[in-house]
Amino acid sequence: MVSLGRTGLDVFPLCLGGNVFGWTADEPQSRAVLDAYAEAGGNFIDTANSYLIEHGRSETILGRWMHDRGNRDQIVLATKVGGGRDPRFRNLRAETIESEAHTSLKRLQTDRIDLYYAHHDDRETPLEESLRAFDALVREGAVRHIAASNYSPERLTAALSLQRELGLAEFTVLQPHYNLVERDFEHTLAPIADAWDLAVLPYYALASGFLTGKYRPGGAPVESARAKVAGGYLAKGGAATLEALDQVAAVRQTTVAAVALAIFGQERTASRTRSANSGGTSPSPAMVISSSPSTSSTEKISGASLAQTALASHRTASTVTLMPRILTITGGRY
Numbered sequence: 001m002v003s004l005g006r007t008g009l010d011v012f013p014l015c016l017g018g019n020v021f022g023w024t025a026d027e028p029q030s031r032a033v034l035d036a037y038a039e040a041g042g043n044f045i046d047t048a049n050s051y052l053i054e055h056g057r058s059e060t061i062l063g064r065w066m067h068d069r070g071n072r073d074q075i076v077l078a079t080k081v082g083g084g085r086d087p088r089f090r091n092l093r094a095e096t097i098e099s100e101a102h103t104s105l106k107r108l109q110t111d112r113i114d115l116y117y118a119h120h121d122d123r124e125t126p127l128e129e130s131l132r133a134f135d136a137l138v139r140e141g142a143v144r145h146i147a148a149s150n151y152s153p154e155r156l157t158a159a160l161s162l163q164r165e166l167g168l169a170e171f172t173v174l175q176p177h178y179n180l181v182e183r184d185f186e187h188t189l190a191p192i193a194d195a196w197d198l199a200v201l202p203y204y205a206l207a208s209g210f211l212t213g214k215y216r217p218g219g220a221p222v223e224s225a226r227a228k229v230a231g232g233y234l235a236k237g238g239a240a241t242l243e244a245l246d247q248v249a250a251v252r253q254t255t256v257a258a259v260a261l262a263i264f265g266q267e268r269t270a271s272r273t274r275s276a277n278s279g280g281t282s283p284s285p286a287m288v289i290s291s292s293p294s295t296s297s298t299e300k301i302s303g304a305s306l307a308q309t310a311l312a313s314h315r316t317a318s319t320v321t322l323m324p325r326i327l328t329i330t331g332g333r334y
Contacts, residue, residue, distance in 0.1 A: 001013075001043075004076075004115075004173065004199050005172055005173060005197065005198065005199025006172045006197060006199070007115070007144075007145045007172050007173065007199065009076050009114060009115070009144075009145070010076075011043060011044040011076050012041060012042040012043050012044050014042065014044075014261070015044040015045070015046050015078070015201055016033070016034070016037045016042055016044065016045045016046065017046045017047075017203065018030075018045060018046060018047035018048075018051060018058045018059075018061075018062055019047075019048065019051045019052050019058065020052070020058075021033075021047070021051065021057065021058040021061045021062065022051070022052065022053065022054060022057030022058050022060075022061055023051070023052040023053050023057075023058075023225070024224075024225050027061050027064075030061050030062075030065070031061070031065050034062070034065050035069075038069070038071065038074075043074055043075055043076055044075075044076045044078070045062060045075055045076070045077060045078065046078040046079075046201075047059050047062050047077075047078070047079045047080075047108075048079055048080035048081075048083055048084075048117070048119055049079060049080060049081055049083075049084070049089065049100050049103070049104050049107075050080070050083040050084025050085075050086070050089060050090070050119065055084060055086060055089065056103070056104075056107050059079060059104055059107040059108050060107045062108060063107050063108040063109040063110070064109070066108070066109060066110070067109045072109075072110055076114045076115070077108065077110065077113060077114045077115070078113070078114060078115035078116070078117065078147070079104050079108065079113055079115075079116060079117070080116070080117035080118070080119035080149065081096065081097055081100045081101060081104070081116070081117070081118065081119060082096070082097075082117075082118050082119040082120050082122060083119030083120050083150075084119075090120065090122075091122050091124065091125060092118055092121075092122035092125050092129075092130040092133075093122070093125050093129065093130070093133075094125075094129050094130070094132065094133040097130065097133040097134060097137070098133055098136070098137070101113065101116065101137050101142055101143065102142065105142060111142075112141060112142060112143065112144060113142065113143045113144065114144050114145065115144070115145050115146075115147055115173060116134065116137065116143040116145070116146050116147065117146070117147045117148065117149050117173075117175060118130065118134070118146070118147070118148050118149065118151075118171075119149055119150065120149070120150045121148075121150060121151045121152065121155050123155070127155075127158060127159055127162055128162060128166070131159060131162060131163055131166070131168050132166075132168060134146045134168070134169060135163075135168040135169040138169040139169075145169075145172055145173065146169055146170070146171055146172070147171055147172065147173035147174065147175060148171045148173075148174055148175070149174070149175040149176070149203070150175075150176075150177075151174075151189075152188075153188050153189055153191075153192055156171075156174070156189065156192055157192055159171065160192075160196050171196075171198065172197075172198060172199065173198060173199045173200070173201060174189060174192075174193050174198045174199070174200050174201070175200075175201045175202070175203055176189050176200065176202055176203070177202070177203060177204055178200075178202035178203075178204075178205075179202060179204055179205050179206065179207045179211060179260070180207070180211060180241055180245075180260055180263065181207050181210065181211070181233050181236065181238050181241055182204065182207065185202070202264070205260070205261060205264065206257055206260060206261070207230065207233060207238075207260075208226040208229045208230040209222075209224065209226050209230045210230040210231075210233045210238060211241075211242075211245070211256065211257060211260035212255075212256060212257040212260075213242055213245065213246070213249075213255070213256035213257065215227075215230050215231050215233070215234060215238075216234075216239075216242065217234055217239050242256065245259050245260060
């Protein structure tokens with residue numbers, strides 16, 4: 001287990017995402033995934049009120065599973081508000097946050113949400129209104145900690161500043177879109193997470209299944225609801241990343257997917273300026289997933305080079321600093 005930043009929650013390093021529950025995985029399949037995750041030692045499950053086809057379906061499946069297994073007290077439970085396609089719920093108005101939180105509690109068959117996300121920013125609702133609504137849920141005890149997802153750097157900074165200025169419950173966790181082929185986080189939100197001591201839980205850590213290696217140039221068509229998005233990475237240079245991951249997987253005798261996830265367990269620093277045994281300061285434990293890979297103080301490297309660096313790190317351990325990471329993985333079939 002690792003500590004989830006300032007929340008103090010002890011969680012399994014891989015968070016199980018429930019966006020496929022009731023979508024590409026029916027309830028029996030979803031329960032099988034949940035059982036396998038729990039049997040492997042997992043305790044951190046992420047869902048949302050809007051997942052995915054039917055509003056609340058994922059939460060309902062998860063709530064029934066926890067009730068039947070009697071394991072709610074062993075689970076760190078995260079859910080969200082403010083997302084989805086229905087305009088009645090895709091907002092962060094105070095009444096939506098309050099009513100949806102209590103509806104989520106009923107669907108999840110629990111009396112508290114361990115981590116409650118603002119799923120998407122809402123520019124139409126005043127920030128103070130939204131943040132006071134989240135604060136009220138924390139004070140009430142319905143929510144233990146709050147978090148943010150899909151915010152721009154400017155809006156996230158504004159929200160954090162306002163929470164601190166007004167003495168409100170603060171976002172302590174950030175969930176960005178981040179993986180080996182989606183790297184914008186490194187130069188947009190990572191500095192903010194660092195400055196505000198936010199734990200970071202990337203979603204789509206396997207790039208909608210692309211980083212499992214099943215989508216290949218000239219390969220057979222893949223029957224999946226994610227095929228269009230995942231296959232699109234081939235047109236963006238993703239084949240080179242897969243080739244590098246293949247090399248690492250072969251050396252380590254493991255899968256491409258395992259390498260794609262394990263890379264987030266390392267923070268590389270320029271070997272010429274700092275190494276694991278050079279006396280440099282390791283990142284704060286609260287920064288569980290922020291890093292800016294570089295070959296010098298500022299130069300970024302590609303996803304393919306990142307995988308190559310991971311391979312090299314197995315040979316020259318002094319060029320990397322290890323740190324705990326937390327990833328959000330999807331529970332269904334890719």
